[in-house]
Amino acid sequence: TFFRTRTGLGEGNPSRFAPRQVLFAHAAISDPRVGRLLHGQRIARQGFGLAEASERDMDLVLDDWRLARERSGAMRALAGGEGFQLDLVLTPTQPILLQGEGGFSRKGPRPEQASWYYTLPHLQVSGRLEREGRWRPVRGQAWLDREWSSTLLDPAAVGWDWTGINLDDGAALTAFRVRDARGKSLWTGGSLRTADGRxxxxxxxxxxxxxGRTWTSPRTGAVYPVAPTVRLMTPAGERRWVLTPLFDDQELDSRPSGGPVYWEGAVRVPGGSGYLELTGYAAPLRL
Structure with missing residues:
Protein backbone atom coordinates (compact mmCIF):
# COMPACT_ATOMS: atom_id res chain seq x y z
CA THR A 1 0.00 0.00 0.00
CA PHE A 2 1.32 3.41 -1.02
CA PHE A 3 0.06 6.68 0.45
CA ARG A 4 0.72 10.27 -0.62
CA THR A 5 -0.36 13.20 1.52
CA ARG A 6 -0.15 16.97 1.18
CA THR A 7 1.15 18.28 4.50
CA GLY A 8 0.30 21.97 4.20
CA LEU A 9 3.90 22.73 5.21
CA GLY A 10 6.43 24.70 3.18
CA GLU A 11 4.00 25.65 0.41
CA GLY A 12 5.83 28.94 -0.20
CA ASN A 13 9.30 27.57 0.44
CA PRO A 14 11.34 27.25 -2.80
CA SER A 15 13.67 24.66 -1.26
CA ARG A 16 13.53 21.19 -2.77
CA PHE A 17 13.75 19.90 0.81
CA ALA A 18 10.42 21.52 1.80
CA PRO A 19 8.08 18.72 2.99
CA ARG A 20 5.09 19.72 0.86
CA GLN A 21 4.30 16.10 -0.03
CA VAL A 22 5.07 13.02 2.06
CA LEU A 23 4.98 9.44 0.78
CA PHE A 24 4.68 6.42 3.03
CA ALA A 25 4.04 2.77 2.32
CA HIS A 26 3.34 -0.57 4.00
CA ALA A 27 3.91 -4.15 2.87
CA ALA A 28 3.01 -7.30 4.78
CA ILE A 29 2.91 -11.07 4.43
CA SER A 30 0.20 -13.16 6.12
CA ASP A 31 1.79 -16.54 6.94
CA PRO A 32 -0.23 -18.88 9.20
CA ARG A 33 2.97 -20.74 10.11
CA VAL A 34 4.32 -17.51 11.63
CA GLY A 35 1.00 -16.57 13.23
CA ARG A 36 1.41 -12.80 12.85
CA LEU A 37 2.09 -10.34 10.06
CA LEU A 38 5.59 -9.95 8.67
CA HIS A 39 5.70 -6.25 7.97
CA GLY A 40 7.77 -3.51 6.35
CA GLN A 41 7.23 0.24 6.00
CA ARG A 42 8.80 3.32 4.43
CA ILE A 43 8.32 7.09 4.77
CA ALA A 44 10.00 10.06 3.07
CA ARG A 45 9.33 13.59 1.85
CA GLN A 46 8.80 13.68 -1.91
CA GLY A 47 11.73 14.51 -4.14
CA PHE A 48 15.22 13.76 -5.47
CA GLY A 49 14.05 10.63 -7.32
CA LEU A 50 13.97 8.75 -4.00
CA ALA A 51 10.30 9.35 -3.19
CA GLU A 52 8.14 10.23 -6.18
CA ALA A 53 4.55 9.80 -7.36
CA SER A 54 3.85 10.51 -11.02
CA GLU A 55 0.72 12.52 -11.82
CA ARG A 56 0.60 11.14 -15.38
CA ASP A 57 0.51 7.39 -14.81
CA MET A 58 0.92 4.75 -12.13
CA ASP A 59 4.57 5.19 -11.19
CA LEU A 60 5.52 5.25 -7.51
CA VAL A 61 8.95 4.95 -5.98
CA LEU A 62 9.91 5.07 -2.31
CA ASP A 63 13.53 4.14 -1.66
CA ASP A 64 13.84 0.56 -2.99
CA TRP A 65 10.06 0.02 -3.24
CA ARG A 66 8.24 0.50 -6.55
CA LEU A 67 4.79 0.23 -8.10
CA ALA A 68 4.64 1.09 -11.80
CA ARG A 69 2.56 0.32 -14.84
CA GLU A 70 4.51 -1.21 -17.71
CA ARG A 71 3.89 -0.67 -21.43
CA SER A 72 1.99 -3.96 -21.59
CA GLY A 73 -0.55 -2.64 -19.06
CA ALA A 74 0.69 -4.97 -16.34
CA MET A 75 2.00 -3.53 -13.06
CA ARG A 76 5.32 -4.31 -11.40
CA ALA A 77 5.50 -4.26 -7.60
CA LEU A 78 8.71 -4.38 -5.55
CA ALA A 79 8.58 -4.23 -1.74
CA GLY A 80 9.81 -6.05 1.32
CA GLY A 81 10.24 -6.07 5.06
CA GLU A 82 10.81 -8.35 8.02
CA GLY A 83 12.25 -11.51 6.46
CA PHE A 84 10.62 -11.18 3.02
CA GLN A 85 10.91 -9.52 -0.39
CA LEU A 86 8.26 -9.33 -3.11
CA ASP A 87 8.84 -9.00 -6.85
CA LEU A 88 5.45 -9.30 -8.55
CA VAL A 89 3.77 -8.66 -11.90
CA LEU A 90 0.04 -7.94 -11.71
CA THR A 91 -1.91 -8.28 -14.97
CA PRO A 92 -5.51 -7.02 -15.33
CA THR A 93 -8.05 -9.61 -16.47
CA GLN A 94 -11.18 -7.44 -16.09
CA PRO A 95 -12.16 -3.83 -16.84
CA ILE A 96 -11.75 -1.12 -14.21
CA LEU A 97 -14.59 -1.11 -11.67
CA LEU A 98 -15.73 2.43 -10.79
CA GLN A 99 -16.92 2.62 -7.20
CA GLY A 100 -19.80 4.85 -6.12
CA GLU A 101 -21.43 7.09 -8.73
CA GLY A 102 -19.12 6.74 -11.73
CA GLY A 103 -16.07 6.68 -9.47
CA PHE A 104 -17.32 9.27 -6.91
CA SER A 105 -17.63 7.33 -3.67
CA ARG A 106 -19.47 8.97 -0.76
CA LYS A 107 -18.08 8.37 2.74
CA GLY A 108 -20.42 10.54 4.81
CA PRO A 109 -23.58 12.68 4.83
CA ARG A 110 -21.87 15.78 3.43
CA PRO A 111 -21.00 15.77 -0.31
CA GLU A 112 -17.36 16.71 0.32
CA GLN A 113 -16.93 13.59 2.52
CA ALA A 114 -16.06 11.46 -0.47
CA SER A 115 -13.26 10.09 -2.61
CA TRP A 116 -12.59 9.32 -6.22
CA TYR A 117 -12.25 5.55 -6.18
CA TYR A 118 -11.71 2.71 -8.65
CA THR A 119 -10.86 -0.96 -8.31
CA LEU A 120 -9.08 -3.60 -10.39
CA PRO A 121 -10.23 -6.99 -9.09
CA HIS A 122 -9.05 -10.40 -10.23
CA LEU A 123 -5.54 -9.32 -11.15
CA GLN A 124 -3.42 -12.24 -12.34
CA VAL A 125 -0.22 -12.40 -10.30
CA SER A 126 3.11 -13.97 -11.15
CA GLY A 127 6.55 -13.35 -9.76
CA ARG A 128 8.69 -14.40 -6.85
CA LEU A 129 8.86 -14.21 -3.08
CA GLU A 130 12.02 -14.25 -0.98
CA ARG A 131 11.89 -15.76 2.49
CA GLU A 132 14.95 -16.36 4.68
CA GLY A 133 17.34 -15.83 1.76
CA ARG A 134 15.55 -18.17 -0.64
CA TRP A 135 13.57 -16.99 -3.68
CA ARG A 136 10.61 -19.07 -4.82
CA PRO A 137 8.12 -18.56 -7.68
CA VAL A 138 4.58 -17.53 -6.75
CA ARG A 139 1.33 -17.05 -8.62
CA GLY A 140 -2.23 -16.20 -7.69
CA GLN A 141 -4.82 -13.43 -7.72
CA ALA A 142 -4.78 -9.87 -6.41
CA TRP A 143 -6.92 -6.78 -5.99
CA LEU A 144 -5.94 -3.14 -6.48
CA ASP A 145 -7.74 -0.10 -5.04
CA ARG A 146 -6.92 3.47 -6.06
CA GLU A 147 -8.47 6.25 -4.02
CA TRP A 148 -7.85 9.97 -3.59
CA SER A 149 -9.59 12.71 -1.65
CA SER A 150 -9.27 16.11 0.02
CA THR A 151 -11.90 15.48 2.73
CA LEU A 152 -12.87 11.97 3.73
CA LEU A 153 -14.28 11.28 7.22
CA ASP A 154 -17.11 12.95 9.10
CA PRO A 155 -15.94 14.49 12.43
CA ALA A 156 -18.04 11.90 14.29
CA ALA A 157 -16.28 8.99 12.59
CA VAL A 158 -13.64 6.95 14.44
CA GLY A 159 -12.82 4.42 11.70
CA TRP A 160 -14.13 2.04 9.08
CA ASP A 161 -14.57 -1.61 8.16
CA TRP A 162 -13.82 -2.53 4.53
CA THR A 163 -13.55 -5.72 2.53
CA GLY A 164 -12.69 -6.57 -1.07
CA ILE A 165 -13.38 -10.13 -2.24
CA ASN A 166 -12.47 -11.92 -5.47
CA LEU A 167 -15.22 -14.50 -5.88
CA ASP A 168 -14.27 -17.74 -7.57
CA ASP A 169 -16.82 -17.35 -10.39
CA GLY A 170 -15.22 -14.05 -11.48
CA ALA A 171 -17.51 -11.72 -9.51
CA ALA A 172 -16.10 -8.97 -7.28
CA LEU A 173 -17.52 -7.76 -3.96
CA THR A 174 -16.65 -4.47 -2.23
CA ALA A 175 -18.27 -3.44 1.05
CA PHE A 176 -17.50 -0.79 3.67
CA ARG A 177 -19.00 1.07 6.58
CA VAL A 178 -17.81 4.19 8.40
CA ARG A 179 -18.38 3.91 12.19
CA ASP A 180 -18.92 6.34 15.06
CA ALA A 181 -17.66 5.90 18.63
CA ARG A 182 -20.67 3.75 19.56
CA GLY A 183 -20.03 1.37 16.67
CA LYS A 184 -22.99 2.67 14.70
CA SER A 185 -22.70 2.99 10.93
CA LEU A 186 -22.50 6.63 9.82
CA TRP A 187 -22.31 5.70 6.15
CA THR A 188 -22.09 2.50 4.12
CA GLY A 189 -21.28 1.64 0.53
CA GLY A 190 -19.87 -0.90 -1.84
CA SER A 191 -20.57 -2.75 -5.03
CA LEU A 192 -21.12 -6.18 -6.51
CA ARG A 193 -20.05 -6.87 -10.08
CA THR A 194 -21.18 -10.24 -11.35
CA ALA A 195 -19.09 -12.55 -13.54
CA ASP A 196 -20.96 -11.36 -16.65
CA GLY A 197 -20.10 -7.72 -15.90
CA ARG A 198 -23.37 -6.45 -14.39
CA GLY A 212 -18.96 -12.66 14.33
CA ARG A 213 -16.01 -13.68 16.44
CA THR A 214 -13.66 -11.06 17.88
CA TRP A 215 -9.93 -11.14 18.60
CA THR A 216 -8.13 -9.07 21.24
CA SER A 217 -4.61 -7.88 20.46
CA PRO A 218 -2.11 -8.80 23.20
CA ARG A 219 -0.05 -5.73 22.23
CA THR A 220 -2.62 -2.91 22.04
CA GLY A 221 -5.68 -4.38 23.76
CA ALA A 222 -7.80 -3.51 20.72
CA VAL A 223 -10.79 -5.80 20.13
CA TYR A 224 -11.31 -6.48 16.42
CA PRO A 225 -14.38 -8.15 14.81
CA VAL A 226 -12.23 -10.41 12.64
CA ALA A 227 -15.01 -12.73 11.39
CA PRO A 228 -18.01 -10.57 10.51
CA THR A 229 -20.95 -11.39 8.27
CA VAL A 230 -21.29 -8.93 5.40
CA ARG A 231 -24.85 -8.37 4.17
CA LEU A 232 -25.88 -6.62 0.96
CA MET A 233 -29.52 -5.68 0.46
CA THR A 234 -29.70 -5.80 -3.34
CA PRO A 235 -32.82 -5.27 -5.50
CA ALA A 236 -32.79 -9.03 -6.17
CA GLY A 237 -32.77 -9.83 -2.45
CA GLU A 238 -30.32 -10.14 0.41
CA ARG A 239 -26.84 -11.57 -0.17
CA ARG A 240 -24.54 -12.49 2.71
CA TRP A 241 -20.98 -13.68 3.14
CA VAL A 242 -19.31 -14.93 6.32
CA LEU A 243 -15.67 -13.79 6.44
CA THR A 244 -13.11 -16.11 8.05
CA PRO A 245 -9.59 -14.78 8.71
CA LEU A 246 -6.62 -16.81 7.53
CA PHE A 247 -5.49 -16.40 11.16
CA ASP A 248 -6.42 -13.91 13.88
CA ASP A 249 -3.27 -11.88 14.53
CA GLN A 250 -3.08 -9.70 11.44
CA GLU A 251 -2.74 -6.41 13.31
CA LEU A 252 -0.46 -3.87 11.64
CA ASP A 253 1.34 -1.17 13.62
CA SER A 254 2.28 1.61 11.19
CA ARG A 255 3.12 4.25 13.81
CA PRO A 256 6.85 4.26 12.91
CA SER A 257 5.88 5.62 9.45
CA GLY A 258 3.31 8.06 10.79
CA GLY A 259 0.23 5.84 10.45
CA PRO A 260 -2.21 4.20 12.86
CA VAL A 261 -2.57 0.75 14.37
CA TYR A 262 -5.17 -1.27 12.48
CA TRP A 263 -6.12 -4.81 11.47
CA GLU A 264 -5.64 -5.74 7.81
CA GLY A 265 -5.48 -9.31 6.70
CA ALA A 266 -6.36 -12.15 4.38
CA VAL A 267 -9.85 -13.66 4.68
CA ARG A 268 -11.86 -16.38 3.02
CA VAL A 269 -15.54 -16.63 2.20
CA PRO A 270 -17.44 -19.59 0.77
CA GLY A 271 -16.56 -19.31 -2.92
CA GLY A 272 -13.90 -16.64 -2.69
CA SER A 273 -11.05 -14.90 -0.90
CA GLY A 274 -9.84 -11.38 -0.26
CA TYR A 275 -8.90 -8.82 2.37
CA LEU A 276 -10.53 -7.26 5.43
CA GLU A 277 -9.48 -3.89 6.89
CA LEU A 278 -10.56 -2.75 10.36
CA THR A 279 -9.50 0.73 11.49
CA GLY A 280 -10.23 2.85 14.54
CA TYR A 281 -10.39 -0.01 17.05
CA ALA A 282 -7.04 0.67 18.76
CA ALA A 283 -7.67 4.45 18.75
CA PRO A 284 -9.92 6.83 16.78
CA LEU A 285 -8.57 7.39 13.28
CA ARG A 286 -7.79 10.95 12.27
CA LEU A 287 -7.20 11.79 8.60
Whole structure:
Protein backbone atom coordinates (compact mmCIF):
# COMPACT_ATOMS: atom_id res chain seq x y z
CA THR A 1 0.00 0.00 0.00
CA PHE A 2 1.32 3.41 -1.02
CA PHE A 3 0.06 6.68 0.45
CA ARG A 4 0.72 10.27 -0.62
CA THR A 5 -0.36 13.20 1.52
CA ARG A 6 -0.15 16.97 1.18
CA THR A 7 1.15 18.28 4.50
CA GLY A 8 0.30 21.97 4.20
CA LEU A 9 3.90 22.73 5.21
CA GLY A 10 6.43 24.70 3.18
CA GLU A 11 4.00 25.65 0.41
CA GLY A 12 5.83 28.94 -0.20
CA ASN A 13 9.30 27.57 0.44
CA PRO A 14 11.34 27.25 -2.80
CA SER A 15 13.67 24.66 -1.26
CA ARG A 16 13.53 21.19 -2.77
CA PHE A 17 13.75 19.90 0.81
CA ALA A 18 10.42 21.52 1.80
CA PRO A 19 8.08 18.72 2.99
CA ARG A 20 5.09 19.72 0.86
CA GLN A 21 4.30 16.10 -0.03
CA VAL A 22 5.07 13.02 2.06
CA LEU A 23 4.98 9.44 0.78
CA PHE A 24 4.68 6.42 3.03
CA ALA A 25 4.04 2.77 2.32
CA HIS A 26 3.34 -0.57 4.00
CA ALA A 27 3.91 -4.15 2.87
CA ALA A 28 3.01 -7.30 4.78
CA ILE A 29 2.91 -11.07 4.43
CA SER A 30 0.20 -13.16 6.12
CA ASP A 31 1.79 -16.54 6.94
CA PRO A 32 -0.23 -18.88 9.20
CA ARG A 33 2.97 -20.74 10.11
CA VAL A 34 4.32 -17.51 11.63
CA GLY A 35 1.00 -16.57 13.23
CA ARG A 36 1.41 -12.80 12.85
CA LEU A 37 2.09 -10.34 10.06
CA LEU A 38 5.59 -9.95 8.67
CA HIS A 39 5.70 -6.25 7.97
CA GLY A 40 7.77 -3.51 6.35
CA GLN A 41 7.23 0.24 6.00
CA ARG A 42 8.80 3.32 4.43
CA ILE A 43 8.32 7.09 4.77
CA ALA A 44 10.00 10.06 3.07
CA ARG A 45 9.33 13.59 1.85
CA GLN A 46 8.80 13.68 -1.91
CA GLY A 47 11.73 14.51 -4.14
CA PHE A 48 15.22 13.76 -5.47
CA GLY A 49 14.05 10.63 -7.32
CA LEU A 50 13.97 8.75 -4.00
CA ALA A 51 10.30 9.35 -3.19
CA GLU A 52 8.14 10.23 -6.18
CA ALA A 53 4.55 9.80 -7.36
CA SER A 54 3.85 10.51 -11.02
CA GLU A 55 0.72 12.52 -11.82
CA ARG A 56 0.60 11.14 -15.38
CA ASP A 57 0.51 7.39 -14.81
CA MET A 58 0.92 4.75 -12.13
CA ASP A 59 4.57 5.19 -11.19
CA LEU A 60 5.52 5.25 -7.51
CA VAL A 61 8.95 4.95 -5.98
CA LEU A 62 9.91 5.07 -2.31
CA ASP A 63 13.53 4.14 -1.66
CA ASP A 64 13.84 0.56 -2.99
CA TRP A 65 10.06 0.02 -3.24
CA ARG A 66 8.24 0.50 -6.55
CA LEU A 67 4.79 0.23 -8.10
CA ALA A 68 4.64 1.09 -11.80
CA ARG A 69 2.56 0.32 -14.84
CA GLU A 70 4.51 -1.21 -17.71
CA ARG A 71 3.89 -0.67 -21.43
CA SER A 72 1.99 -3.96 -21.59
CA GLY A 73 -0.55 -2.64 -19.06
CA ALA A 74 0.69 -4.97 -16.34
CA MET A 75 2.00 -3.53 -13.06
CA ARG A 76 5.32 -4.31 -11.40
CA ALA A 77 5.50 -4.26 -7.60
CA LEU A 78 8.71 -4.38 -5.55
CA ALA A 79 8.58 -4.23 -1.74
CA GLY A 80 9.81 -6.05 1.32
CA GLY A 81 10.24 -6.07 5.06
CA GLU A 82 10.81 -8.35 8.02
CA GLY A 83 12.25 -11.51 6.46
CA PHE A 84 10.62 -11.18 3.02
CA GLN A 85 10.91 -9.52 -0.39
CA LEU A 86 8.26 -9.33 -3.11
CA ASP A 87 8.84 -9.00 -6.85
CA LEU A 88 5.45 -9.30 -8.55
CA VAL A 89 3.77 -8.66 -11.90
CA LEU A 90 0.04 -7.94 -11.71
CA THR A 91 -1.91 -8.28 -14.97
CA PRO A 92 -5.51 -7.02 -15.33
CA THR A 93 -8.05 -9.61 -16.47
CA GLN A 94 -11.18 -7.44 -16.09
CA PRO A 95 -12.16 -3.83 -16.84
CA ILE A 96 -11.75 -1.12 -14.21
CA LEU A 97 -14.59 -1.11 -11.67
CA LEU A 98 -15.73 2.43 -10.79
CA GLN A 99 -16.92 2.62 -7.20
CA GLY A 100 -19.80 4.85 -6.12
CA GLU A 101 -21.43 7.09 -8.73
CA GLY A 102 -19.12 6.74 -11.73
CA GLY A 103 -16.07 6.68 -9.47
CA PHE A 104 -17.32 9.27 -6.91
CA SER A 105 -17.63 7.33 -3.67
CA ARG A 106 -19.47 8.97 -0.76
CA LYS A 107 -18.08 8.37 2.74
CA GLY A 108 -20.42 10.54 4.81
CA PRO A 109 -23.58 12.68 4.83
CA ARG A 110 -21.87 15.78 3.43
CA PRO A 111 -21.00 15.77 -0.31
CA GLU A 112 -17.36 16.71 0.32
CA GLN A 113 -16.93 13.59 2.52
CA ALA A 114 -16.06 11.46 -0.47
CA SER A 115 -13.26 10.09 -2.61
CA TRP A 116 -12.59 9.32 -6.22
CA TYR A 117 -12.25 5.55 -6.18
CA TYR A 118 -11.71 2.71 -8.65
CA THR A 119 -10.86 -0.96 -8.31
CA LEU A 120 -9.08 -3.60 -10.39
CA PRO A 121 -10.23 -6.99 -9.09
CA HIS A 122 -9.05 -10.40 -10.23
CA LEU A 123 -5.54 -9.32 -11.15
CA GLN A 124 -3.42 -12.24 -12.34
CA VAL A 125 -0.22 -12.40 -10.30
CA SER A 126 3.11 -13.97 -11.15
CA GLY A 127 6.55 -13.35 -9.76
CA ARG A 128 8.69 -14.40 -6.85
CA LEU A 129 8.86 -14.21 -3.08
CA GLU A 130 12.02 -14.25 -0.98
CA ARG A 131 11.89 -15.76 2.49
CA GLU A 132 14.95 -16.36 4.68
CA GLY A 133 17.34 -15.83 1.76
CA ARG A 134 15.55 -18.17 -0.64
CA TRP A 135 13.57 -16.99 -3.68
CA ARG A 136 10.61 -19.07 -4.82
CA PRO A 137 8.12 -18.56 -7.68
CA VAL A 138 4.58 -17.53 -6.75
CA ARG A 139 1.33 -17.05 -8.62
CA GLY A 140 -2.23 -16.20 -7.69
CA GLN A 141 -4.82 -13.43 -7.72
CA ALA A 142 -4.78 -9.87 -6.41
CA TRP A 143 -6.92 -6.78 -5.99
CA LEU A 144 -5.94 -3.14 -6.48
CA ASP A 145 -7.74 -0.10 -5.04
CA ARG A 146 -6.92 3.47 -6.06
CA GLU A 147 -8.47 6.25 -4.02
CA TRP A 148 -7.85 9.97 -3.59
CA SER A 149 -9.59 12.71 -1.65
CA SER A 150 -9.27 16.11 0.02
CA THR A 151 -11.90 15.48 2.73
CA LEU A 152 -12.87 11.97 3.73
CA LEU A 153 -14.28 11.28 7.22
CA ASP A 154 -17.11 12.95 9.10
CA PRO A 155 -15.94 14.49 12.43
CA ALA A 156 -18.04 11.90 14.29
CA ALA A 157 -16.28 8.99 12.59
CA VAL A 158 -13.64 6.95 14.44
CA GLY A 159 -12.82 4.42 11.70
CA TRP A 160 -14.13 2.04 9.08
CA ASP A 161 -14.57 -1.61 8.16
CA TRP A 162 -13.82 -2.53 4.53
CA THR A 163 -13.55 -5.72 2.53
CA GLY A 164 -12.69 -6.57 -1.07
CA ILE A 165 -13.38 -10.13 -2.24
CA ASN A 166 -12.47 -11.92 -5.47
CA LEU A 167 -15.22 -14.50 -5.88
CA ASP A 168 -14.27 -17.74 -7.57
CA ASP A 169 -16.82 -17.35 -10.39
CA GLY A 170 -15.22 -14.05 -11.48
CA ALA A 171 -17.51 -11.72 -9.51
CA ALA A 172 -16.10 -8.97 -7.28
CA LEU A 173 -17.52 -7.76 -3.96
CA THR A 174 -16.65 -4.47 -2.23
CA ALA A 175 -18.27 -3.44 1.05
CA PHE A 176 -17.50 -0.79 3.67
CA ARG A 177 -19.00 1.07 6.58
CA VAL A 178 -17.81 4.19 8.40
CA ARG A 179 -18.38 3.91 12.19
CA ASP A 180 -18.92 6.34 15.06
CA ALA A 181 -17.66 5.90 18.63
CA ARG A 182 -20.67 3.75 19.56
CA GLY A 183 -20.03 1.37 16.67
CA LYS A 184 -22.99 2.67 14.70
CA SER A 185 -22.70 2.99 10.93
CA LEU A 186 -22.50 6.63 9.82
CA TRP A 187 -22.31 5.70 6.15
CA THR A 188 -22.09 2.50 4.12
CA GLY A 189 -21.28 1.64 0.53
CA GLY A 190 -19.87 -0.90 -1.84
CA SER A 191 -20.57 -2.75 -5.03
CA LEU A 192 -21.12 -6.18 -6.51
CA ARG A 193 -20.05 -6.87 -10.08
CA THR A 194 -21.18 -10.24 -11.35
CA ALA A 195 -19.09 -12.55 -13.54
CA ASP A 196 -20.96 -11.36 -16.65
CA GLY A 197 -20.10 -7.72 -15.90
CA ARG A 198 -23.37 -6.45 -14.39
CA UNK A 199 -22.61 -3.86 -11.70
CA UNK A 200 -24.77 -3.03 -8.69
CA UNK A 201 -23.67 -0.07 -6.57
CA UNK A 202 -24.89 -0.14 -2.99
CA UNK A 203 -26.67 3.00 -1.75
CA UNK A 204 -26.14 4.19 1.81
CA UNK A 205 -27.81 1.77 4.22
CA UNK A 206 -27.68 -1.26 1.91
CA UNK A 207 -24.50 -2.75 3.47
CA UNK A 208 -24.14 -4.18 6.98
CA UNK A 209 -21.25 -5.72 8.93
CA UNK A 210 -22.68 -7.93 11.65
CA UNK A 211 -21.51 -9.94 14.64
CA GLY A 212 -18.96 -12.66 14.33
CA ARG A 213 -16.01 -13.68 16.44
CA THR A 214 -13.66 -11.06 17.88
CA TRP A 215 -9.93 -11.14 18.60
CA THR A 216 -8.13 -9.07 21.24
CA SER A 217 -4.61 -7.88 20.46
CA PRO A 218 -2.11 -8.80 23.20
CA ARG A 219 -0.05 -5.73 22.23
CA THR A 220 -2.62 -2.91 22.04
CA GLY A 221 -5.68 -4.38 23.76
CA ALA A 222 -7.80 -3.51 20.72
CA VAL A 223 -10.79 -5.80 20.13
CA TYR A 224 -11.31 -6.48 16.42
CA PRO A 225 -14.38 -8.15 14.81
CA VAL A 226 -12.23 -10.41 12.64
CA ALA A 227 -15.01 -12.73 11.39
CA PRO A 228 -18.01 -10.57 10.51
CA THR A 229 -20.95 -11.39 8.27
CA VAL A 230 -21.29 -8.93 5.40
CA ARG A 231 -24.85 -8.37 4.17
CA LEU A 232 -25.88 -6.62 0.96
CA MET A 233 -29.52 -5.68 0.46
CA THR A 234 -29.70 -5.80 -3.34
CA PRO A 235 -32.82 -5.27 -5.50
CA ALA A 236 -32.79 -9.03 -6.17
CA GLY A 237 -32.77 -9.83 -2.45
CA GLU A 238 -30.32 -10.14 0.41
CA ARG A 239 -26.84 -11.57 -0.17
CA ARG A 240 -24.54 -12.49 2.71
CA TRP A 241 -20.98 -13.68 3.14
CA VAL A 242 -19.31 -14.93 6.32
CA LEU A 243 -15.67 -13.79 6.44
CA THR A 244 -13.11 -16.11 8.05
CA PRO A 245 -9.59 -14.78 8.71
CA LEU A 246 -6.62 -16.81 7.53
CA PHE A 247 -5.49 -16.40 11.16
CA ASP A 248 -6.42 -13.91 13.88
CA ASP A 249 -3.27 -11.88 14.53
CA GLN A 250 -3.08 -9.70 11.44
CA GLU A 251 -2.74 -6.41 13.31
CA LEU A 252 -0.46 -3.87 11.64
CA ASP A 253 1.34 -1.17 13.62
CA SER A 254 2.28 1.61 11.19
CA ARG A 255 3.12 4.25 13.81
CA PRO A 256 6.85 4.26 12.91
CA SER A 257 5.88 5.62 9.45
CA GLY A 258 3.31 8.06 10.79
CA GLY A 259 0.23 5.84 10.45
CA PRO A 260 -2.21 4.20 12.86
CA VAL A 261 -2.57 0.75 14.37
CA TYR A 262 -5.17 -1.27 12.48
CA TRP A 263 -6.12 -4.81 11.47
CA GLU A 264 -5.64 -5.74 7.81
CA GLY A 265 -5.48 -9.31 6.70
CA ALA A 266 -6.36 -12.15 4.38
CA VAL A 267 -9.85 -13.66 4.68
CA ARG A 268 -11.86 -16.38 3.02
CA VAL A 269 -15.54 -16.63 2.20
CA PRO A 270 -17.44 -19.59 0.77
CA GLY A 271 -16.56 -19.31 -2.92
CA GLY A 272 -13.90 -16.64 -2.69
CA SER A 273 -11.05 -14.90 -0.90
CA GLY A 274 -9.84 -11.38 -0.26
CA TYR A 275 -8.90 -8.82 2.37
CA LEU A 276 -10.53 -7.26 5.43
CA GLU A 277 -9.48 -3.89 6.89
CA LEU A 278 -10.56 -2.75 10.36
CA THR A 279 -9.50 0.73 11.49
CA GLY A 280 -10.23 2.85 14.54
CA TYR A 281 -10.39 -0.01 17.05
CA ALA A 282 -7.04 0.67 18.76
CA ALA A 283 -7.67 4.45 18.75
CA PRO A 284 -9.92 6.83 16.78
CA LEU A 285 -8.57 7.39 13.28
CA ARG A 286 -7.79 10.95 12.27
CA LEU A 287 -7.20 11.79 8.60
Missing amino acids: LWTAPNGAVAFEG
